[in-house]
Amino acid sequence: MLRFALRTVPRLSAIRTATRAQQTVMSVGSLRMQQQVRLMSSENLADAEFDARYEAFFNRPDIDGWEIRKGMSDLVQMDLVPDPIIVAAALRACRRVNDYALTTRILEIVKIKCADQVNEIWPYMIQELKPTLDELGILLPEEMGYDQPELALPNPYDIH
Amino acid sequence: MSSLLSRRLLREVKQVGQVQIMAARNGSGGPPMPEQKLMIGKREIVGYGINGEANYMDNVMAPFPAIRFKEDVGEIATLREKEKGDWKKMTKEEKKVLYRASFCQTLTEVEAPTGEWKSVVGIALMGVALGMLGYLWLKAVVYEELPHTITDEEYQKAQLKRMIDLRVNPIEGLTSKYDYEKGRWKD
Numbered sequence: 001m002l003r004f005a006l007r008t009v010p011r012l013s014a015i016r017t018a019t020r021a022q023q024t025v026m027s028v029g030s031l032r033m034q035q036q037v038r039l040m041s042s043e044n045l046a047d048a049e050f051d052a053r054y055e056a057f058f059n060r061p062d063i064d065g066w067e068i069r070k071g072m073s074d075l076v077q078m079d080l081v082p083d084p085i086i087v088a089a090a091l092r093a094c095r096r097v098n099d100y101a102l103t104t105r106i107l108e109i110v111k112i113k114c115a116d117q118v119n120e121i122w123p124y125m126i127q128e129l130k131p132t133l134d135e136l137g138i139l140l141p142e143e144m145g146y147d148q149p150e151l152a153l154p155n156p157y158d159i160h
Numbered sequence: 161m162s163s164l165l166s167r168r169l170l171r172e173v174k175q176v177g178q179v180q181i182m183a184a185r186n187g188s189g190g191p192p193m194p195e196q197k198l199m200i201g202k203r204e205i206v207g208y209g210i211n212g213e214a215n216y217m218d219n220v221m222a223p224f225p226a227i228r229f230k231e232d233v234g235e236i237a238t239l240r241e242k243e244k245g246d247w248k249k250m251t252k253e254e255k256k257v258l259y260r261a262s263f264c265q266t267l268t269e270v271e272a273p274t275g276e277w278k279s280v281v282g283i284a285l286m287g288v289a290l291g292m293l294g295y296l297w298l299k300a301v302v303y304e305e306l307p308h309t310i311t312d313e314e315y316q317k318a319q320l321k322r323m324i325d326l327r328v329n330p331i332e333g334l335t336s337k338y339d340y341e342k343g344r345w346k347d
Contacts, residue, residue: 065207069206069207069224070208072224073207073222073223076223095247098240098243099243100250100255101262104255105223105224105259108223108266108268109220109267112267112271137246137247137248139252141268143252144259145256146266146268147268148268149266149268149269149272150269151269152269153264153265155274
């Protein structure tokens with residue numbers, strides 16, 4: 001049985017070249033065979049350990065809303081886009097605590113974290129998260145109509 | 161005043177000792193937790209927030225506020241029950257109501273342009289115009305007439321002849337344009 005620590009989804013930098021070079025969307029199964037050798041470099045080992053640690057944190061069965069929010073806050077304060085594995089684990093954690101609004105907020109902030117490379121990273125993120133989203137019944141912010149501003153509320157600092 | 165309030169509430173709290181120890185350890189962390197709980201009403205505390213205080217703030221840098229935005233009453237309370245079941249059974253509108261119950265603005269609305277720059281530029285230019293009007297008033301009312309030693313034409317001619325004799329700015333300036341051999345201005 002393959003140990004789960006050996007994550008086989010490639011780094012985000014790797015996937016950018018992959019999607020430009022190849023038009024087909026590779027399934028995780030075929031990736032597993034091709035990416036084995038690349039994972040043994042030291043930089044990917046540190047990334048894999050980071051991802052595994054955060055995924056294990058969100059996968060704890062007794063996690064509560066406070067800890068999901070704290071974990072996600074710490075994650076988005078770092079200068080990186082969270083791996084889809086971690087985001088999926090966070091969404092499943094929201095399901096366990098029965099908090100739907102938190103899932104939408106997490107997806108919104110992950111999209112904002114993609115910053116100016118959103119057109120490359122966000123489709124990949126949606127593609128990787130699709131199984132989890134469909135399984136749990138979570139709508140993307142775009143599907144809820146939250147990719148455009150819905151309400152125009154006055155800035156509380158401007159109300160005198 | 162606020163310390164009196166918190167002391168009165170602390171009498172009702174069972175773990176007074178722990179609260180006091182926590183307060184001593186955390187230093188000055190804003191109002192004490194019992195007072196914060198009074199200020200937020202029945203809204204549920206759900207997280208750490210931006211600094212550990214129980215307040216609500218929409219901020220891209222701290223996207224998970226410490227409390228829900230609305231209290232769990234009425235329609236929201238019934239939706240909370242539905243939220244415990246299958247999310248696929250909830251309609252999009254119900255999901256939106258749940259979102260607005262937990263959050264005031266979506267992050268897109270937080271980042272949306274406000275058009276404030278137009279009022280900033282407009283008011284700055286109005287200030288500049290006021291300054292210009294101020295100068296015109298000074299010139300009209302405060303300053304005296306220029307002395308005759310500057311305005312009189314005979315004086316100006318004499319001063320110009322003196323500048324030519326002194327070779328003022330002979331390389332690229334005034335007297336570079338004067339032809340000294342012919343005794344008149346160059347063409």
